[in-house]
Amino acid sequence: MFEYRQVLVRMRQGDSDRDIARSGLMGRKKLTAVRRIASERGWLGPEQPLPDDAEIAGVLGRTPHLPSTCVSTLEPFRDVVRGWFDAGVQGTTIFSALQRNHGYAGSYSAVRRFLLQLKSERGVRATTILTFAPAEAAQVDFGAGPVLTHESGIPLKTWIFVMTLCWSRHQYAEVVLDQPVETWLACHRRAFEWFGGCPSRVTIDNAKCAIIRHCMHSPEVQRSYAGLAEAYGFRIDPCPPHDPPKKGIVESGVKYVKKSFVPLREFRDLADANRQLREWIMQQAGVRDHGTTHEQPLTRFAIERPLLTRLPDVPPVLAVWSEVKVHTDGHVVYKKALYSVPFTLVGKQLWLKATDTVVQAFHRHELVATHPRLRKPGDRHTVRDHQPPEAQAWLEHDPQWCLARAKDIGPACHAVILAMFNNTVLENLRGAQGIVRLREKVGDARLNAACERALAFSSPQYRTIKTILAKGLESEPAAPSTTTAPADTYLSGGRFGRDLQSLLIH
Structure with missing residues (x-):
């Protein structure tokens, strides 16, 4: 508005458009349009006061009365470029797409000026400076x-x-x-x-x-x-x-x-x-x-x-909470380490609370497991009570437990268990556990007698002892005589009714 006002003052003083343009205030083409509008509104008469800035801006501002000094070469592609600009596509990419897809022959500077124009049309987003009180x-x-x-x-x-x-x-x-x-x-x-x-x-x-x-x-x-x-x-x-x-x-x-x-x-x-x-x-x-x-x-x-707010006398424990799922093996995974939880929670979602030293598992806000924090990936901490009963039995009833229980049953049973563990091919831990558990059904005396018979036939195995007990052969003589036995003895004696010598004689 200052420039427009200076132009009007010089026109009122009688200066020509050529003289005004030579001073650099405005071009001659635009001066012609301004002089025409000022004459129509009577602004050039010395007896009339100059209009205020608001009136000048309303008339000589960006209005269709003044001819546009420049038309962008991007005008035919305005809608396309506006869509790309709103989508956040950068200027060099828009320039390349126009050349490749629309045969645009203009310069990148024209694209940059056009994008600045589109940006100005959006308007300026105002911000607010926030103020804060001390310690706020x-x-x-x-x-x-x-x-x-x-x-x-x-x-x-x-x-x-x-x-x-x-x-x-x-x-x-x-x-x-x-x-x-x-x-x-x-x-x-x-x-x-x-x-x-x-x-x-x-x-x-x-x-x-x-x-x-x-x-x-x-x-x-x-x-x-x-x-x-x-x-x-x-x-x-x-x-x-x-x-x-x-x-x-x-x-x-x-x-x-x-x-x-x-x-x-x-x-x-x-x-x-x-x-x-x-x-x-x-x-x-x-x-x-x-x-x-x-x-x-x-x-x-x-x-x-x-x-500032006073710090707690005792610093709070830093704890990381994460939601985990219990795998079929009864363990959860945190930081690539495994921690056991009760087997009844398999498939459930738990909350895991991990501190620098302890990992705790919660199910519906109830603490179900506590473990020391493991650091090495792949490490596992398992609480035996978290395992199913059969797994607990397998873990607790080790060879030493089996030998101790067999010794209580009798010397023959102890010898059978010892012979099974001395096998160089098979582990035989489950078989030994099964023999020891037979005492609950038949008692120590019968089980020890059956073990004695199994030893006599050089067959210290779970299947042998179970068959002897099932057929009641534990009371039979361990070494039968070589005389001929009745036919019904052959039929009902079972696999271990006779020794090898009697079988060869008959």
Whole structure:
């Protein structure tokens, strides 16, 4: 409007369009259109006052009265390009597609200008600067960290955890090797200990270690993180999905760490990197003049620290909760290690609570199993009482148990069991267990007699002893005479009614 007003003033003074154009205010073609409109409205008469800016803008603003100085070569493809632009396709890709599919012969600069025009038509999205009271809130984020070198020479990718207090801008930062739930919880604890207290609210993004399902209005918090918030007394404030500027304080803090601390430094290992990072925060970042507050973060932190929520006398146990399914072998898997649960829960969904030392399994809020934490993948911890009865019997009734019970039954039974375990081919543990369990049906005396007969026929086997007992042959002489026996004896004596010599005679 200032330029339009200057043009009207010079026209009222009698300057020609050529003189005005020579001064660089406006081109001659446009000056012709402005002079025509000003004459129609009587703005060029010296006796009439100049119109105000609002009236000039209403008439000489972007209206069809003024001819367009330039028509983009992209106008025939406006709808197509607008669709691609709204879909988030980048400019170089749009330029290539226009050349390939539509025979576009213009330049990429024309495409870039056209995209800027489309962007301006969307309008500018206004933002609001949030203000925070001391100890009211902190913001948390991860950023890419320096690449460390392992002892073996393998490069290790790292991340930097940053928590920034919104009022003082004092921050805690830590270099970590991963971003699982355990690391997320442990970094929060160390940050609160670094500050000496806890803010009332912690603003985070929608990382999987904190938020199960991100949503604008009803986000679902990870159970482990919810337990930490309850223990320390802070509220979790997730950002809306795809809207990181909502935690712009820590976003700027992460950029500051990455640009000011990481470059031009050498780190021996993870511990050395964190040592240097802590020194940098206290000696440089904490005493700088902050660009927003124009005060030193540590100076403001001295005011904020007494207002933080007091930490618990006993630090809460960091626990990771995960939902697991019981496999058919009666075990659940956590971090590639196996833990047993009662066999009656096979196929059920359980909640697993894992701390640094203990793993606990819960079914419908009832504790059903407790195990020491295993670290090596593939390790297994099994409680014998969790196994089915038949499995427990197999595990408990080992060879020593069988020999001890056989000795109580009698010397013949002990000799049979010992002979079975001395077999160089078969394990015979189940057969020995079966022989010992026969005492419950026939008693020690009959079982020992049957074992004695089995030994006499050199057949110390479960099937032999069971057959002798089933046919009542345990009371028969172990070495029958060589005289001829009645025919009914041959028919009813069974497999072990006669010895080999009597069979050969007849």
